[in-house]
Amino acid sequence: MKITNAVDIINEICSHLGDGWVINEKPDVELITGYYQLISAVDKNKDFSMYCCVNNGRLHIRGFVFNDVSGDNFTPALNKGALKLAEYIRKNVISQKNYLFSIFNNRK
Structure with missing residues (x-):
């Protein structure tokens, strides 16, 4: 990726994620x-968000349910390109959503 601004990098990745993922302007x-904070416009992702930052050529990202239960930290290198990073995020972060909801529901 040649983009150097963190917001532009994250927006580029979000455009490849699908489900209307965007940076939340008012977390x-x-x-x-x-x-x-990344949020989705799609109802199936309600109460699930991701928090991320760009540091040292890597994207640091983690999924959260109700801003309470967090998934594994995932830190892919930015040189993979936005399309590949979006694929990795779907596979390694968003895929944990149901597991995180089950943890949250079992704590009640």
């Missing part, structure tokens, strides 16, 4: 500078 929690 529910206060974030450290450089971190972003």
Whole structure:
């Protein structure tokens, strides 16, 4: 990837994820500078979001349910390109959504 701005990199990846993933301009929690919350416009992803940042040529991303239960941290290298990174994120982050919901529901 030749884009150097973190927001542009994340937006490019989001465009390949499908399901209307975008950077949340007004996240529910206060974030450290450089971190972003990704949310989906699709109802099936309601209450599931991802938090990410770009650092040292890598994307650091993790899925969350209700901003409470977190999945595994995933840190792919940016040189893979946005399309490949989107595929990795679907496989390694978004795929944990049902598992994270089951953990949340079993804690009640």
